[in-house]
Amino acid sequence: MHILIVDDEPLARAELAYLIETHTKIKSIDQAESIEEALEKMVNQKPDLVFLDIHLTNESGFDLAKKFKKMQYPPQIVFATAYDEYALKAFEVDAIDYILKPFEEERVKQTVEKAKHGISYPPQEENPIQEKEGRGKLAIQVDERIFVITASDILYISVDNGESHIFTHHQQFDTSETLTHLESRLDSNLFFKTHRSFIVNREAIQEVQPWFNHTYQITVKNGDKIPVSRSYIKLLKEEIGLN
DSSP states (O other): OEEEEEOSOHHHHHHHHHHHHTSTTOOEEEEESSHHHHHHHHHHHOOSEEEEOSEETTEEHHHHHHHHHTSSSOOEEEEEESOOTTHHHHHHTTOSEEEESSOOHHHHHHHHHHHHHHOOOOOSSOOSOOOOTTOSEEEEEETTEEEEEEGGGEEEEEEETTEEEEEESSOEEEESSOHHHHHHTSOTTTEEEEETTEEEEGGGEEEEEEOGGGOEEEEETTSOEEEEOGGGHHHHHHHHTOO
């Protein structure tokens, strides 16, 4: 694995490089102190993993992360910073991890190991079915913790008394994020509204039944029932090909 460390503090770069070097899976470690230098290193070295500070001199690590996302085969990103308040934003630009200064050796090793298993190489053939950029994972804040959910594992999302409830096959996550915000971060080719208070995964639908007052009711794969209000019946029929 080839690694690039981007930080405007030489001592922070040296410390992190030292901790990374203890991992046996590393082929090379390069360093950059600015976005311009990091982009040059990207062209020449093509790192698999980038450790990226958020506050660079007159620059933001998020700007660099956004540039990476536009690449055909972007590197994996780990934010390595002294600030803990940007964790949720970091996952929104597809960071795989978020570690805090001062760095701990065991924590750095865990991150490198996680990255090793997530490396993907350019395919031999073009795949006509590409997952929508940034929508494969959903990072949500629950109390003081952040969970990263695989979007396709979500069966449906409901909202009640100002709190959103995300249901997967085996777990429920409760968050203060609004339904509208969650919907904007999901792939519209897979998720759609059935009611002002419900979003459903089209692939999770197991049964559709007529309900009272000419509405419908959906049964998803875990057996839960989801209402379809009149204003969303047309959309439901389009999504499942019901005439």
